[in-house]
Amino acid sequence: MPSSGVVMRATKGLCMLFAGLVAFVxxxxxxxxxxxxxxxxxxxxxxxxxxxxxxxxxxxxxxxxxxxxxxxxxxxxxxxxxxxxxxxxxxxxxxxxxxxxPNTSHEVTLNRNIQELTYSCSPRCVEVAVSGQSNPGVANTSTAGAGEQAGLDLE
The missing domain is CATH 2.60.40.1080 (Immunoglobulin-like)
Known part of the structure; x- marks a missing residue:
C-alpha cells in the first residue's frame, strides 16, 4: 500500500494536470x-x-x-x-x-385623421421617415375614401 505522501503527490499532480487542461479548453x-x-x-x-x-x-x-x-x-x-x-x-x-x-428617446408622433407624422426633437423637431412609411408625412392613400378604407358601406 502506498504511503500517504505518495498519494498526496499523485493527487496534487493530477489536480495540476486537470487545471492545465481546463486552461486550454x-x-x-x-x-x-x-x-x-x-x-x-x-x-x-x-x-x-x-x-x-x-x-x-x-x-x-x-x-x-x-x-x-x-x-x-x-x-x-x-x-x-x-x-x-x-x-x-x-x-x-x-x-x-x-x-x-429604433431610437425613440426624443421622438414625437402626431396623428391627424389618417395621417401620421413623426418628428425627432433634439433640440429642434425635424420630421423623420418611419419604417414602413415610404415618404415622411405622407399617409397611405388610395382612391377609396376613408369610410370605404375602414370597410363601411356608405351607400
Whole structure:
C-alpha cells in the first residue's frame, strides 16, 4: 500500500494536470442578446483574437473591427439578426442575437385623421421617415375614401 505522501503527490499532480487542461479548453463567450439603437454603436471587447466575424443580416447591423480584440457593433435598421465571432481555430468567442431598436428617446408622433407624422426633437423637431412609411408625412392613400378604407358601406 502506498504511503500517504505518495498519494498526496499523485493527487496534487493530477489536480495540476486537470487545471492545465481546463486552461486550454476554449470557452465561448455566450452573448446575451445584444441590444443597440439605430445609428448607435456598442463596443465589444474580446479576451482572444477574432479571426471570423459574421452578421447574419448586414442590413440590420454592421460591425467595425478596430483590432482583433476590439470592435464596434452598429445598429442600421430595426430588427433582429445573429452575430458569430470565431477565433482562428473555429472556437466560438461570441455567438448570440443582436436586437436593433429604433431610437425613440426624443421622438414625437402626431396623428391627424389618417395621417401620421413623426418628428425627432433634439433640440429642434425635424420630421423623420418611419419604417414602413415610404415618404415622411405622407399617409397611405388610395382612391377609396376613408369610410370605404375602414370597410363601411356608405351607400
Amino acid at each position: 476554449p470557452l465561448a463567450v455566450q452573448a446575451e442578446d445584444l441590444t443597440v439603437e439605430v445609428d448607435h454603436a456598442v463596443l465589444l471587447r474580446l479576451d482572444r483574437d477574432a479571426d471570423l466575424v459574421h452578421i447574419a443580416n448586414p442590413a440590420i447591423a454592421d460591425i467595425s473591427v478596430e483590432t482583433p480584440r476590439m470592435m464596434f457593433l452598429i445598429g442600421l435598421a430595426p430588427g433582429e439578426t445573429g452575430l458569430y465571432i470565431l477565433d482562428r481555430d473555429g472556437n466560438e468567442l461570441i455567438v448570440g442575437d443582436i436586437l436593433v431598436t
